[in-house]
Amino acid sequence: MLAFILRRLAQSLLALLVMSALVFIGVYAIGNPVDILINPQADQAEIERVTAALGLDQPVWTQYWLFISAAFTGDLGKSFASNVPAVQLILQRMPATVELALTAMVIAIVIGLPLGLWAGLKPDSFAAKSIMAGSILGFSLPTFWVGLMLIMIFSVWLGWLPSTGRGETIEVLGLHLSFFTWDGLKHLLMPAINLALFKLSLLIRLTRAGTREAMVQDYVRFARAKGVPENRVVSVHVLKNILIPIVTVVGLEFGSLIAFAIITETVFAWPGMGKLLIDSINVLDRPVIVAYLMIIVFLFILINLAVDILYTALDPRVRLTGMRG
């Protein structure tokens, strides 16, 4: 078991290194940030001074080495645009993104689980068919367009909800959150629904498939034969069994929610990490781009590792093949 974890850890570290080299060298290849940062009237000496100050006169390998050795101490460089450490810039924006992603996940679970259960229990009913048709739409509609339509309907036409920003935030445990003020909640609602839509459809399908499979199992028939009321069969016997894959997926999908938040944050001008990334790409703020990507890659590798280890711990079949492979 320990050997397996150690080997997965080593693999993860290797993946992180490979991704960091790809991202760093790739981003290094785009344009010259000095052109954007400096006054167009600056003379050659000034340009060289700025280039040297940013370390851009060094060969790419030296730059990468400096970057990676600093990265291990948690320093991912300073933003060219604002001269603030990139990590600090991103960490400032992180609570907004995490708040958005968590709210979206909660919405997806609270709505998706009952709908999926219903569709699985009565697969031929009109309601079930509508739910499934809706989930196909949720899968295929482009997130950004749904966001635009939400803004059009609820902000422009009805005027019920604000279309941009986070609204009023209050400090909870040192973090600024929108969730606990009425104004903030109004700002949060549309982006969260927008972000939740895809995961909602996914959860509906998963729950439905799981329920349909579980309903024909022997333990359900046995419970019925024993005279367990139908409500209890569903809420205890079925739900408990289908929850395992659902919990896994919810955990795995959290990382992708953070990634997809880039789109929602751009549509609703939500001041999170994703919006920061797009803004940084537009001004070629290299350290922030690299730092964002490194942090998100790290997050993904961490999530994958955690899921792998949890799987191994929970499921003996995976444990055996995992050891051998």
Next chain:
Amino acid sequence: MITGTAALPASSPLREFATSYARSRVAVTALIVLLLILAVAICAPLISPQDPYDLAQLDIMDSKLAPGAKNGAGWTFLLGTDDQGRDMLSAIFHGLRISLGVGVLSTVVALAIGIVVGLIAAYVGGWTDAIIMRVVDLQLSFPTILIALILLAILGQGIDKIIVALITVQWAYYARTVRGAALVEKRKEYVDAAVCLGYTPVRIVLRHIMPNVLPPLIVVATVQVAHAITLEATLSFLGLGMPITSPSLGLLISNGFTHLLSGKYWISFFPGLALLMTIVAINLVGDQLRDVLNPRLK
């Protein structure tokens, strides 16, 4: 994995295929819509009321007209105009052409790369297989949007770059699917027979294994075109996709975004509707194709 077409009786496989496809009325409607969209995309320069990118035909006085409005010269703009006085209907026709072109081209190339790489991994095995699959696994553990964003941040804007990005995010999926299917085929007797007959490995892979792996994959690829179109639209919306000179549907929507807040919905809404119809039609057709060709459902 037995191919769907092979399971049909030899007498009139095409007719049988058509009959079982036509069993779903929704799918037939979707197919008609899709064919119409394709026709519009292909004939866009012929049927558009206006050449939206010929600046001589644009009049700034016509800008932001509502759908159905007429301008001074008596032109009617069925779907309104954008901020430069461009007829939205013509812009959408041309946008469809670009979006569909990019989606189909990138999917076809990604499919070809995925097939070649997947077959190599499955047939050669060993270290080659291990390395290829590690790369595939690494890539598939990240969301497509993230990979595409990284690539476009690196490559910059341009129609060729977005095609490269769309190919890069798609190939790994096909490679893994092909490898899985090819490994199953490789163990079957007809492959052993071909080996005994002394055929070269290239011939065995291309003439014996590939034809049995391909058909289910092509159905998957149909639906993937919709994903590619969505992804391109999203990237263009984020300002990282198409250049302003080749406005896809995503870029049209993005351009209309600023006017949406002032109530001029049509600049964003109609391109979005066109995008939506395309994506939903492709998905419905793909779903039905999969059901019809799936031998297990017969």
